[in-house]
Amino acid sequence: VEGGGAGDEFFSSKRSTKSGSKYDYVKVRVWLSSESGQQQQPSGSGRDLAASPPASPPRHQPTDQHYYVLSRFLLARMLTAARVPKKKATQVMLELKKKLVDENRLDVSQRQLEAELFRLLRAKGYTDDFLDRFVTVRSFAQRRIPLVVLLCGASFVGKATIGCRLAEVMNLSSVLQTDHILAIIKRSDNLWQRGFDDDKDRGAPPSPGDTAKGHGAGAGGESSAANNAGAAERLRKKADILADFRRECCVVRKAVEGDLRKAIEDGKSMVIAGTYLDPVLFHSPGGVGSDIASDDDDDKDDYGDGDDDQDGGKRNGDGHGDRGRRQPSPIVPIVLWMDEEDHLDHTGMETDGGFEPEGKEAQAKLEREVVQKYYLEYAKNNDPRVKVCQVKPMQLAATVDNLHQHILECIKSAM
Incomplete structure (x- = not known):
């Protein structure tokens, strides 16, 4: 980070933050003209912008144009979302701000800004993939398309840690x-x-008695009957x-309804992490991706550019036509799972009160087994949209990087 000289009293008196720079006190206005607005589509790749020659901005900007003040910190976070390392992204943005200020280019267009940015990235060895990802992330943010990442899985698989790290690298709000x-x-x-009112949306779960029926019938001999009785008891426990689990999923789904609606209507992004996040409740006809996206059918599409009209009036899953249809919000469900040995070695069966007693330890192990099996079977047999990711306690960075790439692919497909 560059600082002011010994005689630079104005800047030296402001050196209270470690990440500050004297260039942060100079405002650079970025103008959003109609020409630069066309570049907001992902089809304008980074290699095209990097190849365009810089043009001198006009002395007097038209009154019908809009501008924003360049923030190198916000753009650095967008570079981080495009998988540029955080430290490198901060250095690149400081060099860009320094270059513009030193050349007295305090009024630039969006196209010129990105052309200079891509030249710096290319000079540091970044390929076209990074440039294209930045264009996609920037366009995604400017269109205010909401993003909801569901991190579900059994207990003690690192959902909270991975969720916080994903939110940091993806620049997600909460x-x-x-x-x-x-x-x-x-x-x-x-x-x-009150949370049980949503049970009817999922349908009644299988009855423990019905699940265990037939397992003890037709057994031959006392030994066989005892074995069948033990198996039936275990099945009853799993059914319970x-x-x-399903009832608690319904309670959680109802509890987060307000936050989901607000995030989707305001065009914000968020990560929802937890054990009781059944993807069925978020993709069913009463789920987020359908009812919230279709509530405002009379409103104009704020995100698209009219391409949906070429579908010939196709209908959505909720039966509505494409007239004034708002672009569906991308919901990214991710199932995290862990091997039993890693589970035991990493967690030690710990709770807030210390180690589990022997009876509770067996019960907690059975609960994790049932919940994890449910999530894995659902992802395998019912919904190909669900991303399944194995968590290794000593390789969390690789797991976050893998999920980061997956979310970027989902964003690109939603554009």
Whole structure:
């Protein structure tokens, strides 16, 4: 980070932050003209912008144009979302701001700004893939398309840690920990009882008695009957766990409804992490991707440019036509799972109160087994949109990088 000289009293008196620079006190206006606005589409790749020659901005800007003040910190975070390392992104943006200020280019267009940025990136060895990803991320942010990342899985697989790291590298606004929400709801009998109203949306879970039927019938001999009785008891326990899991998923789904609607209507992005996030409740006809996106059918499409009209009036999953249809919000469901050995070695069966007693340890192990099996079977048999990712405790950075790439691909497909 560059600082002022010994005689630069104005800047030296402001050196209170480690990441500050004297160039931050000079404002550079970036003008959004009709010409630069055309470059907001992802079809204008980074290699085209980097090849365009710089043009001198006009002395007097038209009054019908809009501008924003360049913030190197915000653009550095967009570079980080495009998978440029955080430290490198900060250095690139400082060099860009320094170059513009030293050349007294305090009024530039969006196209000129990106051309200079891409030249710096190319000079540092970044390929066209990084440039194209930046264009996609920038266009995604400017169109205010909401993004909801669902991180679900059994307990103690690193959902909270991975969610926070993803939000940091993807520049997402918030991380919602639904396990804490459920714990608060369980403390209130009134809230807990109201959460059961959503059970009818999922359908009744399988009855423990029905699940265990037939496993003890037709057994030959006392030994066989005892074995079947033990198997039936284990099946009943699993059915009870699954029934409780589904009810708690319905409670959580209802609790996050307000946050989801606000994020999607305001065009914001968020990560929702927790054990009780059944993807069925977020992709069913009553889920987020359909009912919220179709609530404003009478409004104009704020994100598209009219390309949807070429579909010939196709209908959505909710039966509405394409007239005034708002672009569906991308919901990215991710299932995290961990091997049992890694589970035991990494967690030690710990809870807030210390180590689990022997009886609770077996129960907690069975609950994790049932929940993890449910998520994996759902992702395998029902929904190809669900990303399944194995978590290794000593390789969290690689896991976050893998999920980062997956989310960028989902964003690109949603543009």
